[in-house]
Amino acid sequence: QGYHLSNAFKMSNILESKNISFLSKINDLLNITESYRGPVTYFLSGLFLKIFKNSYYFAYLSNSIFNSICIISIFHLGKIYKNESIGLWASLIFTFSSLIVSQRSDYLIDLSLTSFSILNLFFLSKWYLNNKRGIFAIASGISLALVFLVKPTGITLFILPLIIIFIKILKYKI
Numbered sequence: 001q002g003y004h005l006s007n008a009f010k011m012s013n014i015l016e017s018k019n020i021s022f023l024s025k026i027n028d029l030l031n032i033t034e035s036y037r038g039p040v041t042y043f044l045s046g047l048f049l050k051i052f053k054n055s056y057y058f059a060y061l062s063n064s065i066f067n068s069i070c071i072i073s074i075f076h077l078g079k080i081y082k083n084e085s086i087g088l089w090a091s092l093i094f095t096f097s098s099l100i101v102s103q104r105s106d107y108l109i110d111l112s113l114t115s116f117s118i119l120n121l122f123f124l125s126k127w128y129l130n131n132k133r134g135i136f137a138i139a140s141g142i143s144l145a146l147v148f149l150v151k152p153t154g155i156t157l158f159i160l161p162l163i164i165i166f167i168k169i170l171k172y173k174i
Contacts, residue, residue: 011039011046012054040149041066041112069115071095073122080125113154116146124161 010032014025033039048062049055071091078087094100100111120143127136147154 011042012049014046016050016054037109038149038151040116040146041109044112063111066112066115067100070100070111070118073115073118077118077122077125080122080129109150113147113150116143116150117154117157119143120147120158121161124165128165 014032017025032042044065045059045062048065049058052058052061071094074094075087075091078084078090080087120140123136123140123143127133127140130136144155144158147157
């Protein structure tokens with residue numbers, strides 16, 4: 001948790017610095033995470049800290065961005081697959097789950113990975129079930145890129161669903 005918080009504050013400090021060039025700033029932003037962790041969580045938290053206040057309270061509060069994405073995506077997934085009532089119950093169960101409550105109280109990148117994964121599942125579902133496939137295909141690609149930029153190993157969450165989708169597409173084309 002301390003490692004992730006320090007990266008969020010480093011990102012916020014780089015975003016606030018005015019005396020370095022744009023290319024140096026980009027280089028510094030990308031060098032914050034030299035391990036398997038991606039920079040998106042820290043970047044979004046750094047923006048949140050820059051807008052509000054550079055403190056531990058607001059660093060923890062920046063998790064609300066990812067929590068909101070999860071709740072909204074889960075609601076809409078339930079609405080797509082069953083009805084609005086199921087979406088509401090699913091988002092309530094997610095909100096009050098003890099595991100998620102503990103994730104919200106810590107500053108880790110797991111909640112952001114979960115939020116972008118659920119968002120990607122939502123866009124994939126809309127893409128598959130809707131006639132306006134272009135916009136949802138693009139949104140799905142962007143959200144998949146965000147998953148990769150949060151934690152590159154998070155891409156393994158999508159191997160099986162993508163294989164199933166490609167098989168269905170191949171069956172449709174043949």
